[in-house]
Amino acid sequence: MSAPGVDPTLETAESLARSVRERSRTASEVVRAFLDRADRTAERLGTYLHRDRDWILAAAAAVDARIARGDDPGPLAGVPVAIKDNICVHGVPTTCGSRILEGYRPPYDAHVIERLRAAGAVPFGKTNCDEFAMGSSTENSAYAITRNPWDLERVPGGSSGGSAATVAAREAPLALGSDTGGSVRQPAAFCGVMGLKPTYGAVSRYGLVAFASSLDQIGPIATTARDTALLFNAIAGADARDMTSRPEARPVPLDDLEKGVRGLRIGVPRALLAEGLDPEIRAVFDQVAAFLQKEGASSRDVALPHAKHAIATYYLIAPAEASSNLARYDGVRYGSRVPGRDLRSMYENTRGQGFGREVTRRILLGTYALSAGYYDAYYLRAQKVRTLIRRDFIEALNGTDALLLPVTPTPPFAIGEKTDDPLAMYLNDIYSIPASLAGVPALSFPAGFTKAGLPIGLQLVGKPFDEGTLLRIARAWESASDAARRVPPIAMEAAA
Amino acid sequence: MPIDRNTVRHIAALARLKVAEAEEERYVRELQAILSYVEELQELSVEGVEPTSSVVAGSPSPLRPDEEVPCDVRDEALAAAPDRDGDYFRVPRVV
Numbered sequence: 001m002s003a004p005g006v007d008p009t010l011e012t013a014e015s016l017a018r019s020v021r022e023r024s025r026t027a028s029e030v031v032r033a034f035l036d037r038a039d040r041t042a043e044r045l046g047t048y049l050h051r052d053r054d055w056i057l058a059a060a061a062a063v064d065a066r067i068a069r070g071d072d073p074g075p076l077a078g079v080p081v082a083i084k085d086n087i088c089v090h091g092v093p094t095t096c097g098s099r100i101l102e103g104y105r106p107p108y109d110a111h112v113i114e115r116l117r118a119a120g121a122v123p124f125g126k127t128n129c130d131e132f133a134m135g136s137s138t139e140n141s142a143y144a145i146t147r148n149p150w151d152l153e154r155v156p157g158g159s160s161g162g163s164a165a166t167v168a169a170r171e172a173p174l175a176l177g178s179d180t181g182g183s184v185r186q187p188a189a190f191c192g193v194m195g196l197k198p199t200y201g202a203v204s205r206y207g208l209v210a211f212a213s214s215l216d217q218i219g220p221i222a223t224t225a226r227d228t229a230l231l232f233n234a235i236a237g238a239d240a241r242d243m244t245s246r247p248e249a250r251p252v253p254l255d256d257l258e259k260g261v262r263g264l265r266i267g268v269p270r271a272l273l274a275e276g277l278d279p280e281i282r283a284v285f286d287q288v289a290a291f292l293q294k295e296g297a298s299s300r301d302v303a304l305p306h307a308k309h310a311i312a313t314y315y316l317i318a319p320a321e322a323s324s325n326l327a328r329y330d331g332v333r334y335g336s337r338v339p340g341r342d343l344r345s346m347y348e349n350t351r352g353q354g355f356g357r358e359v360t361r362r363i364l365l366g367t368y369a370l371s372a373g374y375y376d377a378y379y380l381r382a383q384k385v386r387t388l389i390r391r392d393f394i395e396a397l398n399g400t401d402a403l404l405l406p407v408t409p410t411p412p413f414a415i416g417e418k419t420d421d422p423l424a425m426y427l428n429d430i431y432s433i434p435a436s437l438a439g440v441p442a443l444s445f446p447a448g449f450t451k452a453g454l455p456i457g458l459q460l461v462g463k464p465f466d467e468g469t470l471l472r473i474a475r476a477w478e479s480a481s482d483a484a485r486r487v488p489p490i491a492m493e494a495a496a
Numbered sequence: 497m498p499i500d501r502n503t504v505r506h507i508a509a510l511a512r513l514k515v516a517e518a519e520e521e522r523y524v525r526e527l528q529a530i531l532s533y534v535e536e537l538q539e540l541s542v543e544g545v546e547p548t549s550s551v552v553a554g555s556p557s558p559l560r561p562d563e564e565v566p567c568d569v570r571d572e573a574l575a576a577a578p579d580r581d582g583d584y585f586r587v588p589r590v591v
Contacts (some may be wrong), residue, residue, distance in 0.1 A: 309536060333585055
């Protein structure tokens, strides 16, 4: 528990909100502490693309005004939430890490931003990400390289690398990312924090810049299971402006997280662990599996026979949808324009210069997969394999409450290590993509560390709209292990 | 399907995206590597399997009431345009 005046940046969001609600601190005090804290490390870590102190403090003052009026300030009163730069915040630059949106300020708030404000949270800065969320290392941002707070020479993962790194470094207690094939879970694992990809449809995508619409979900990043649940509860629920958002989405009661794992059935896809998994990750996996059994959960083997085709399926479906979604960047309505001799050459020049290499590659790939003569062989076939992958998950979850998987085959890799080999970068997503294609919820939680001190995350995958069970299992591990309590040295040095 | 520089030029034109000549060879190589990898899907039997275009496609979407709601963002939206003429987005001459 905290006393007023104590540096809040090492506290949980839950504790910060409580202190603001109980008036032992003001929202402005909390937010100022995080702004000061971020000022000490954000440049070195490359976590933010935009962080406007006055604007953020004005939002905090609005929360304090609500409290002064006697209104309920909400469950996240005064808690700063860092926002991935592909989520629209009214009047705040939103670039998606792309030159083509340089200078763009959206004329509206995303649904999740409206919900955060209603919950009393304070939208913090905009975090760095791979351009249009395409990447696994945040090296595809047109503006900055983000560094892993545990080892500044390594990547934080991606595409929500800025969001995961800023929470790990305690520059912000919470962050929003977006996950299309692992973009919340993988950076959470690489940075030693928790990241949830909600069930497809649990969170409205209104105001999330579209990448692959059948896969995109906004997800919370936090340091604890309870904080992850708090942020999820603030943003989940149907919204008439996103026809894929679902009324079945339900908040997770925080008390449920304390129920332990006794009686839960954990599915383990042994066949997926056989090949290419780093031995240190495997060791932590076995340790967590043994712990869950000791605590009264039962373990059973499950088969996900089509999961090995997930990468091939994803790298047809996602680029195809992206090539269509990104057609809107044409130099007419927003962002940058590069002149040409006529309308068409203006389009071609604007897009040729505005998009980086990875985005260009995926637009080309997606255009090819959708083009005449190839549609059936590539895109349609991939959608059919997606059905098989989804069926595997439904079957595996039929006799279990959750599946335990790795998040990544390796610990965080070095900056520059995979930038010249796109396929090698894609293969890193083998464990995260299947749940995205299946549309089921998946949680990355801090599970351990390598001998070299790099974080290891593991993944829990659950039934549709059962985010609560995943957080409950992660909560059990978090209570028993010190993995979630370790703070990177750069954050300890910078704490007041 | 083997692809070459002409394929890259063709799909770049379809995507209205100018790829510098010096970059063409690189995209040929990278796209070829990815397309070779995804070939594995051709070996799977998908006979009689329905495609999944969206995992929520099977459930009916709730409908919102068909009511007018204010959406007064014209000035801010136009302010984001690279070029405008009064209340219009301006583009290079089309005809």
